[in-house]
Amino acid sequence: MPVHANIEPLRWESDFFGFASGKLVFDPAAPPVSSAGLDAFKIVQAKVAAQCPQQLDALAALGFRLVEGETDLSVEITPTLKPAKDKNVQSEANSGLPAEIRLAGAADIPALRVMASTAFTLSRFREPWYSSADSSRFYALWAENAVLGRFDHCCLVAGPPGAVIGMVTLRDISAGEARIGLLAVDPLFGGRGIGRLLFNAAQDWCRDRHKKRLRVATQTGNIAALRLYIACGATIDGAAYWLYR
Numbered sequence: 353m354p355v356h357a358n359i360e361p362l363r364w365e366s367d368f369f370g371f372a373s374g375k376l377v378f379d380p381a382a383p384p385v386s387s388a389g390l391d392a393f394k395i396v397q398a399k400v401a402a403q404c405p406q407q408l409d410a411l412a413a414l415g416f417r418l419v420e421g422e423t424d425l426s427v428e429i430t431p432t433l434k435p436a437k438d439k440n441v442q443s444e445a446n447s448g449l450p451a452e453i454r455l456a457g458a459a460d461i462p463a464l465r466v467m468a469s470t471a472f473t474l475s476r477f478r479e480p481w482y483s484s485a486d487s488s489r490f491y492a493l494w495a496e497n498a499v500l501g502r503f504d505h506c507c508l509v510a511g512p513p514g515a516v517i518g519m520v521t522l523r524d525i526s527a528g529e530a531r532i533g534l535l536a537v538d539p540l541f542g543g544r545g546i547g548r549l550l551f552n553a554a555q556d557w558c559r560d561r562h563k564k565r566l567r568v569a570t571q572t573g574n575i576a577a578l579r580l581y582i583a584c585g586a587t588i589d590g591a592a593y594w595l596y597r
């Protein structure tokens with residue numbers, strides 16, 4: 353079965369990783385994808401909705417390989433009173449940890465870069481397609497850019513300056529919706545409610561901006577993250593597979 357798609361060059365990724373990268377944009381009106389077209393790029397990515405398994409077979413015939421699954425979730429932002437202070441007190445009472453949530457500033461960037469460069473081991477930017485050093489560099493820059501209001505628009509952190517124990521980045525994607533970019537907790541503080549606190553703070557951020565929905569995506573194999581989001585009230589909107597050639 354031919355795959356009808358255009359190959360869109362990924363300029364940001366090509367610059368950042370230092371090699372030609374592209375992505376299939378499926379379009380029934382596009383010509384069939386050819387090996388020659390694909391060969392112009394070191395990596396061509398394809399994201400296939402999980403409910404379209406026939407597309408997986410067609411891409412496999414062109415030499416594409418499965419990289420990972422991605423699950424999209426979202427939660428409705430309800431207009432309840434903001435319980436942020438209570439949550440912080442509750443968290444400190446439960447764990448004895450300094451867990452106030454605050455907006456990250458430039459002074460947090462070094463610690464955030466370290467956290468982001470080690471946290472996202474489950475990623476489609478993985479070996480053998482991307483070196484682990486490049487993958488670390490990618491998430492470090494993502495965190496830094498969020499603090500600076502580039503790509504994502506802000507970064508909220510748990511812990512006082514100099515002792516960041518968790519982070520969540522947020523992007524304003526439309527009048528009514530925001531999206532979490534990255535969310536991570538220092539493994540030394542895992543399992544103590546910091547992830548939940550960060551997700552709730554992200555919801556508060558949305559509420560303050562009159563958003564109706566908060567979106568988040570994670571790797572389908574990231575059971576801890578999926579359980580966290582579902583425990584915080586999110587529901588699954590969709591699932592997809594990433595393939596590369």
Ligand SMILES: CC(=O)SCCNC(=O)CCNC(=O)[C@H](O)C(C)(C)COP(=O)(O)OP(=O)(O)OC[C@H]1O[C@@H](n2cnc3c(N)ncnc32)[C@H](O)[C@@H]1OP(=O)(O)O
Binds near residue numbers: 541548570
């Ligand atoms: C948008 C994205 O960035 S998706 C990627 C998410 N981030 C990462 O994968 C980075 C590495 N992982 C982490 O930083 C952490 O493990 C997180 C953020 C996933 C969880 O943070 P934590 O502070 O440990 O979570 P927290 O203690 O708040 O747990 C809340 C719920 O999450 C789920 N959960 C957390 N850790 C686990 C785990 N290891 N296994 C299964 N479920 C887990 C549980 O449902 C838990 O509720 P429960 O304690 O009542 O069972």
Ligand SMILES: Cc1cn([C@H]2C[C@H](O)[C@@H](COP(=O)(O)OP(=O)(O)O[C@H]3O[C@H](C)[C@H](N)[C@H](O)[C@H]3O)O2)c(=O)[nH]c1=O
Binds near residue numbers: 364476569570571
């Ligand atoms: C930092 C940065 C990135 N970009 C570009 C580069 C990529 O084309 C996209 C990001 O792609 P995405 O599919 O969102 O990346 P991930 O697969 O790593 O993300 C998923 O997993 C993460 C762990 C996290 N949960 C995330 O929310 C998920 O989507 O953006 C850019 O243009 N400019 C930048 O500064």
